[in-house]
Amino acid sequence: MIRYVVRRLLLAVPTLLGITVVVFLLVHLAPGSPGLGGPGSLRRATGRAAEEMRRLYGLDRPLPERFGKWMSRVVRFDMGESFVDHRPVSERIREALPNTLLLNGTALLLALLIAIPLGVVAGGHPDGTFDRVSAGALFALYSMPTFWAALLLQTLLAVQLRWLPLYGLASDSPPAGFAGVLDRLSHLALPATCLTYGALAFVARLVRSGVAEARASDYVLAARARGASRRQALWRHAFRNALVPLLTLVGLMLPALLSGSVIVERIFVWPGLGQLYLDSILSRDYPVILALSLLSAAVTLLATLASDIAAAVADPRVRDGTVS
């Protein structure tokens, strides 16, 4: 088991390096340059101003030299400073990261908490009424565009009923203590809902198909024969078998924790990483784009690794190498 983990970790290093090179090249070879101006830009840098800017940010140096400089900083965990506001990139990420983690973490958790029971129950009676109805409902949700749902929710719950706030992280002068927590939660409710409902469908359907398949298998039948209740057979035996693909799926969903959702963040004025990423791309803020790309690449690698390890724990055949 340990050898398996170590081997995977060592494999991750060249992968990460490869990603770094590709991202660096993509960012620097893409058309446009800093000084292009982001949203609401007044004046692009032109002529001499553009020339000076290139020199200031070292963009007049050859590409390999820039890459070397950048790499030498990255290995020391120094992401440099933003071209746009000259603050350390790490500081800008630190400001947005907690907001994104809170929103996406809540959404992921909610999605799993709702989708797993749905999937197990639906899988317990494949093609039963519940399975058909939930499948219909889930596909309807899955196909509903986020921005549209967000606007509907805003109109109904925030503008007309006034139950929930329209936008933002918290009220301007949030109350202290428990009321403050409630205030945060009420601000979180709508954006988290928007990010949750789309993920419900594929988690629930994946669990459902795993459970439905396992349900018909000999070992579940045997468990029933040995006197396990329907419920026990479903959760303890059938669901556990459906767990392996689910773990892989969750592993693939984890990076989304960080990548943020530009649409939801924009609509609900949620200052997260998605908005930061978009702004930095529009204004060609290379250090920020590179840092965020590297971050999400690293998280993706780690999450894949974690889900593989979890799969190995859940299924001995994986670590033995009998199944991949």
Next chain:
Amino acid sequence: MKRRGWALLVCLAAACRPREAPRPRESVATPAAAVRAPSTASVPPVAETPLDGGVLRRRLVAEPTTLNAVLQSSAPEAEVLQYVQRNLVDFDDRMRLVPGLAERWEASADGLEYTLTIRGDAVWEDGKPVTARDVAFTIGRITDPKVPSNVYKPLFEELVSVEVVDDRTLRVRFKTRYAFREMAFAIPVLSERSFAGQDFLRARANRSPLASGPYRVASWKTQEAITLERNPRYPGPPGHFDRIVFRMVPDDTTAYRMLTAGELDEDQLNPGLKDRALRDGDFLGCCRLVEFYDLDYNYVALNNRSPLFADARVRRAMTMLLDRASIVRGLYKGSARIVSGPWSPDSPAYDPGLPALPFDPPGAARLLSEAGWRDTNGNGTRDKDGKEFEFDLLVSEGSEVGRQIDEMLASELAKVGVTAHVRMVEWGSFVERVDAGDFAAASLAWSAVDPNPDPYYYWHSSQCAPKGLNAGCYGNPEADRLMEEARLERDEGRRTEQYHRLHRIFRDEAPAIFVVNASKKFAFGDAIRGATGSPLSFFFWPGPLAWWQSTPAPAAATPAPASARPAA
């Protein structure tokens, strides 16, 4: 991401401003201006005395990257800084230069040197006087190669020296005479002390600047809000509001919701939202539209170096094939004006008496044939010397209006045997291609940062892309001469006449397809008074500082529930 056209920016060098009073602006009687809330009970008597107090809540489309006025590069930054930093001199609502921190400025006889005098009562928020050294420091930073000051650098490209004569007097010398030189002094002033011993780009003052204006920065919550409070030491008349809160709301629709829910007092509306607002009971019950024309316009650049567009007859034909009147009616619902030269009709350079070329497809077809473009091989597309009249019409991604204009043009062109492919191009690549002159035709938007009408850098033959900013590389000896003369002409009357002659050449030679100058549409909460636009939008003095609220205090703190509003 509101403005996705090609923000080219006006003015480069600056200078001695027109002495004549600009033509009175057309009173913009668009339908929107007449729209009022049905709940007119709160409409005040005609002559009002501004009330003090309350909180003004404005929207920013993006997070300001800095509050260092020299480093500012976007509208959100300018909107905040307008309250905090006074300029050395300012533009008023008719684009005239008026005193700011400088009370006087005089040119030497040769027009190369300017002597500026700082007001005696100008102080920073800590009570220390604003000095000529601060101004010299500011100009020094603007021209510093290690300082990315994109907005102000072009104003000082011909700077020779800055000399501090005494605390209140400053001499600034330039290499050449220039008719618009005085416009270079419409710059903010930074306090030298607040940068002492610090790196200019990373100084603390970049997030909490030392104020010289009527407000100072009280707080800045990243990606959420910036709050300003009154600067008690400001010597001029104080602002009317106790506080100004700028909220960062990137999404237009959310901002609109916030406005109708009473959580914002001001917001710029895109054309789609304006149409919606006029049919929305919530909007009519809470808010009103303020609509006006500024100096921006859009156009389709034609590459004059391309064999397709080298002939002025062909370019004229292109203009005659774009139905601008129906663009005004359909696309802009009447709130736009056709332009026939590289200025807004509000610019003194624009000759309002000069009729634009008509929409005339048969006439255009004749011009194309005269220029030798005929369909000799019968494939439906005109050709000449074996070359088909076929080209890509570039538009930057996200520019919906630009795309629609291009589609209209392409369909008219198709009817006379010219094939244009509308191509959406990502913003970065778009700018790169236009700057390099690597295009046949491209939809652009001109966005003015100051009233300087000098077209030299954009239309003079010496400024061809990729070296200069004349992207389409237009060149005409007569136009060149007029541009050279006008930028040295100190007499405003003669200069205006030169520009009007130039305007006629631009119309007749059609170096580009000039399209329209569209109105700007802002929404204000009903309680906000005194908001008037100008050719400089709200970027004039005193601009937003003249706004006030008819019912201060409580209205700002707790908005009434939206459900309590009258339905349409």
